[in-house]
Amino acid sequence: MTLETFLQQLANGISLGSLYSLIAIGYTMVYGILRLINFAHGDIFMMAAYFMVFGMVNFSLPWYISIIIVLIATIALGVLLERVAYKPLRDAPRMSIMISAIGASFLLENLATYLFTGVPKGFPDITFLTNSVTIAGVSLSVATIITPVVTIVCLFLVLFITNKTKIGMAMRAVSKDFETARLMGIKINRVISTTFIIGSSLAAVGAVLWGSKYPSIIPLMGVMPGLKCFIAAVLGGIGNTTGAVLGGFILGMAEIMLVTFLPALTGYRDAIAFIILIVVLLVKPTGLLGEKVTDKV
Amino acid sequence: MKRLLSLALSATMVISLFTGCTKQEQAPATSTSGDSDVIKIGVFEPLTGENGGGGLQELDGIKYANKMYPEVLGKKVELVVVDNKSDKGEATTAVTRLIEKEGVVAIIGSYGSGVSIAAGDIIKNAKIPAMGASCTNPMVTQGNDFYFRACFLDPFQGEVMANYAIQQGAKTAAVIMQNGDDYSVGLGNFFINSFKKLTGNDASVVDISEFQVNDTDFNAILTNIKAKNPDVIFAPSSATTAPLIIKQARALGITCPIMGGDTWENPAVVEVAGADAEGIVLSTFFDENDPATEEAKSFVEGYKKELAGKEPIIPAVAALGYDAYILMLDAIERAGSTDGVAIRDALNATKDFEGVTGVINFTPEGDADKNIAVIKTVKGGQFVYIDSVEVK
Numbered sequence: 004m005t006l007e008t009f010l011q012q013l014a015n016g017i018s019l020g021s022l023y024s025l026i027a028i029g030y031t032m033v034y035g036i037l038r039l040i041n042f043a044h045g046d047i048f049m050m051a052a053y054f055m056v057f058g059m060v061n062f063s064l065p066w067y068i069s070i071i072i073v074l075i076a077t078i079a080l081g082v083l084l085e086r087v088a089y090k091p092l093r094d095a096p097r098m099s100i101m102i103s104a105i106g107a108s109f110l111l112e113n114l115a116t117y118l119f120t121g122v123p124k125g126f127p128d129i130t131f132l133t134n135s136v137t138i139a140g141v142s143l144s145v146a147t148i149i150t151p152v153v154t155i156v157c158l159f160l161v162l163f164i165t166n167k168t169k170i171g172m173a174m175r176a177v178s179k180d181f182e183t184a185r186l187m188g189i190k191i192n193r194v195i196s197t198t199f200i201i202g203s204s205l206a207a208v209g210a211v212l213w214g215s216k217y218p219s220i221i222p223l224m225g226v227m228p229g230l231k232c233f234i235a236a237v238l239g240g241i242g243n244t245t246g247a248v249l250g251g252f253i254l255g256m257a258e259i260m261l262v263t264f265l266p267a268l269t270g271y272r273d274a275i276a277f278i279i280l281i282v283v284l285l286v287k288p289t290g291l292l293g294e295k296v297t298d299k300v
Numbered sequence: 301m302k303r304l305l306s307l308a309l310s311a312t313m314v315i316s317l318f319t320g321c322t323k324q325e326q327a328p329a330t331s332t333s334g335d336s337d338v339i340k341i342g343v344f345e346p347l348t349g350e351n352g353g354g355g356l357q358e359l360d361g362i363k364y365a366n367k368m369y370p371e372v373l374g375k376k377v378e379l380v381v382v383d384n385k386s387d388k389g390e391a392t393t394a395v396t397r398l399i400e401k402e403g404v405v406a407i408i409g410s411y412g413s414g415v416s417i418a419a420g421d422i423i424k425n426a427k428i429p430a431m432g433a434s435c436t437n438p439m440v441t442q443g444n445d446f447y448f449r450a451c452f453l454d455p456f457q458g459e460v461m462a463n464y465a466i467q468q469g470a471k472t473a474a475v476i477m478q479n480g481d482d483y484s485v486g487l488g489n490f491f492i493n494s495f496k497k498l499t500g501n502d503a504s505v506v507d508i509s510e511f512q513v514n515d516t517d518f519n520a521i522l523t524n525i526k527a528k529n530p531d532v533i534f535a536p537s538s539a540t541t542a543p544l545i546i547k548q549a550r551a552l553g554i555t556c557p558i559m560g561g562d563t564w565e566n567p568a569v570v571e572v573a574g575a576d577a578e579g580i581v582l583s584t585f586f587d588e589n590d591p592a593t594e595e596a597k598s599f600v601e602g603y604k605k606e607l608a609g610k611e612p613i614i615p616a617v618a619a620l621g622y623d624a625y626i627l628m629l630d631a632i633e634r635a636g637s638t639d640g641v642a643i644r645d646a647l648n649a650t651k652d653f654e655g656v657t658g659v660i661n662f663t664p665e666g667d668a669d670k671n672i673a674v675i676k677t678v679k680g681g682q683f684v685y686i687d688s689v690e691v692k
Contacts, residue, residue, distance in 0.1 A: 008527040011552070015519040121352020121386075123540045125572035135551050142553040217516035219544050219572050223349065227514045262509075262520035269521055270479035270510030 004263070007140040012263040014143055018216070020255025021151040025209040026232040027239070027247035028161060029202035035242035036178045036198045038097060042104040043084055045229020046111035047203055051077040051210035052126065052220045053119060059127035066129045074207045081203025082196055090192070108229075115222035126218035133215055146215040153212065157205060158248050165244065170197055178242070227273070234280045240293025249291060254279065338378045339638060341628065342398035344409035344419065344430075349386025350513060350540045353568045354617055355411045358433050361618030362408055364606050365625035372632050380404055384415045386538075391415035392422060399426045405638040406430065408624045411617060413437030413454075413483040420444050427640040429631070429647060433624040434562060434585070434617045437486040441666040446640070448647050448666040450623040450655065451562075451585055452673060454483070458490025460583050460673045460689045461534060461559055466498050468557070470531035474507040476521060476545060478537055481513065487536040487561050495534075506530050515541070518548045526554050533558045539566035543573035550576040557581055567611050570681055577678045586616040586657045587674045587685050595626075596656045613683055616657075616674075623655035 026048060033041040054076045058069030088107040092100045132146040165171040173194045176184040185191050213228070214220060235254045239246025254276060262269045283290060343362055346355035359381065366379050380402045382394040391410070398404045399422065407423065407430040410416045416435040423430045424444050432440055432449035436457060441447045465473060473495050477488035492505050506528040509521040522545070525533065533556060535545050542564050549558060557579060564582040573580075588604075591597045599622060603614055630653060632638065635646035653660045661669045675687045 005527060008523055011523045011526075012520060015517075015523060019517055019519070116348045116352075120356065121346075121348035121350075122356060123353060123543070123568045123572055125543070125568075125574065128574060133551075135553075137553065142551060144551050213516075217544055218547065219516070219540050221350070221352075221540055223514065224516070227516070258517075259520045262524065266507070266509065266524050270512060272515065273512050 009263070010139065011141045012259055014141055014147060016256040016259035017252070018143075018147040018150050018255075019259060020252035021154040022209060022213055022216070022251075023228070023232050023235045023255050024248040024251025025150075025154045025157060025205055025212070026228055027235040027251045028157065028244055029205045029209075030233055030236040031239070031241055031244055031247040032161070032198050032202050034236070035244075036174055037089070037100075037195060039089065039100055039104060040233065040241075041202070042101075042229070043088070043107040043111055044202065044206060045225035045227075045232070046108050046115075047077060047081055047084070047225075048206040048210050048213070048228060049115060049220075049222065049225030050080055050111060051203075051207040052214045052224065053115065053124070054207075055211055055214060056124050056126060056220055059129075060124075066127070069127075070207075070211060073211065074204050077207035077210075078200050078203045081199040081206070085195060085199045090195075093191075112222055112226070119222060121221060124220040126214035126220050128218075129211075129215055132212075144216065146212055150212050150216075153208060154248065154251075157208065158244065161201060161205075161244050164201065170194065174198065231276050234276050236290075238279060238283050238290055240290025243290070243292045246290055246292035337375050339372055339375045339632070340378050340380050340402060340404045341625075342395075342402060342404035342407040342409075342428075343379050343381045344384060344391075344395055344398060344407050344415075345381065345411055346386040346415065347381075347383040350538045351386040351412045351563075353539045353566055354434075354563055354615075355383075355386070357566065357611075357615040358409070358411045358617040358621040360607075361603075361615075361621030362433075362625050364603055364618070365622040365629075367606075368602070369626060369629055372629050373636070373638075377629070384410055384412075384419075386412060386415065388414055388418040391418040395419040395422050399423075399428055404428065405640070406628050406632065406643060408621070408628060409433060410435060413440055413486065414481055416440045416447070417482055420447055423447060427644075429628070429640055429643045431624040431628045431647075433620040435483070436562065437482045438667075439482065439486075444666070446644055448627075448662060448668075450620050450627060450657065450660065450668050452670040453667055454487040454561075455490045456671070456691060457561055457583050457673060458487055458492075459494040459691055460675070461561070461581075462491050462494035462498055463689065463691070464581065464583075464675055464687070465495065465532045465534070465557075465559065468532070470557075471499065471501075472504050472506045472528075472530045473532045473534055474509070474525045474528060474530040475505060476509050476511065476518070476525075476533065476535040476537070478541065479510040479512050481538075483561075483563070484536045484538075485510075488534065491534050491536070511541075516544055518545050519552065522549050522552050522554060525549075526552055530556060532556055534560070536561040537563065539563055539568045542569045543571075543577065546573045546580060547576045562616065565616055565676065565683055567615075570678055570683070577681075579677060579679075581675065581677050581686070583673045583675050583689075584616040585670075585674065586614070586619040587676070587688070588614045589685060590674075590688070591656075592658045593654045593656070595654045599656045619656045623657050623660070627653060627655065627660065 054073045088103045135144045173189045177194050235250035236247045239250030345359050384391040384394045413435040430447050436454045475488050478484035559581040562584045565584045570577045588600045631646040635642040676683045
């Protein structure tokens, strides 16, 4: 293998990994606070991609306005989902709320199939994102270069919000102890809504970048990324934001490197992701950066 | 508030329960009366999932045929459409529903060989004749007396594409296939065999890569291929996947021709891949500018109006769906009954039937005996006819 090919694969890995990271943050945040695996996260991501298609293709808005509309619409969808599917079950056993999440996921998938049909829609070309540049024999689209940067910026933003702001402090309190936080006068609903706002907006940003790279938009496009990013979040230690980003990068890189070094196994790329999940659960269930949680008796 | 909400929720549930019941009650009612004045033909197509786009095109062709020829044996034909969701598991459920619950006398479909193969055994055991429109894998009809098809087969298609690639001066090829998809793997392997045989060089296929259903990232595979610098890439895949492969290949700076199979003749490919779709090569069943029969002429004229600009060209799968329907209708008419075995025998006896996609006879295996494929490319955002290839 030439150095050029290797560098290209490295770039492929970083770009795929950073997309995974971006979506994984959304998973991990909701889990960190509600102890809920938001199975509908991948489908919110899918809806965001459709919003972008509608904004730019059907209403022919310029991309920067579309992105703002996509952000707002996706956040609205995320918060609505929380209100309708999760809030009524706040005091119910954890299992019920998880089933509700799975139901919400199917609802969104089937709604999208019903509304937009299974025919793939082309993601609008945001010219400056899809332009490709060649650096040292490595072809990269601008989206490929921007994605890791956006991911890192989003990570620091999320870390800043959770560690330095008042609402972040409330979030951490809620994640430590739900009941006590409530007793201390923290407005739980507001905290949870904020979490969903952040998670959904990350899904929206992820969808725009994902769509520029993989422009075939179908109702089930969120399923695989959803599962993969969930694995990334578990790998990094679910509930830990930095861990999610780390997990996303590792997963993306592992998938690409499998194809690079073992080309005969290209058909088993998805299997790698699930093998990683199983190994992590067996060896270090708390993930790479996860804290050990002691159950209170 | 909470109580009100739960009350409202349970009310909707109860109501939906009742609507479910009424539907179920209606179905047997029509089927009992169906014995007297309606003949039900099942349409078994993917309307959602990765092949949803192609399935819808084929369904449109079948519906149009039904509009043109609404009656057989003096009774009205009712199409019962089920969605197999491009999924082998769903396919068996869907076809069982057609046979057991809906009581259809014949089945048309499906787009996608994998789902057709999955449904084959059920069709065979129920002795209900089925007519595939565009499922090209040989295994669909193999060892199945009741499965017929209106299109050519993958070994033929693979050979045509290999031939064409070599004619264009290709000496090496790379192949990308979808793991677990009978159509993609089948066609890919037939291409590989033909290409090796025609070049007389076992090393002429420089790379064979597989991907999985719903994969969107092909950069890694394509980077490997780029390093091996083939003269042509053959990537039989669904219309959902194709534009992703094409776009990513071009973004990586791969300039060689990219070729695919019949599934690529779908406006979604051109729409999603945009300018990158220019120059892709595919083989298909039918060309609207070269109608082979009288039936084809009237079909092209009528269907163009029916489409009313919805699609720029008549998709070949719509033409095949149309053919599948009229072939089945013709057989029912000649059988003079709706008995499965009688229809099958009538289908076997089909002789020089004038369809839209040519004159059709069936081989003993139940395949349409066709030896012409149309090769098309994309130019200026349109599918353009290049050549008709006949293989003896």
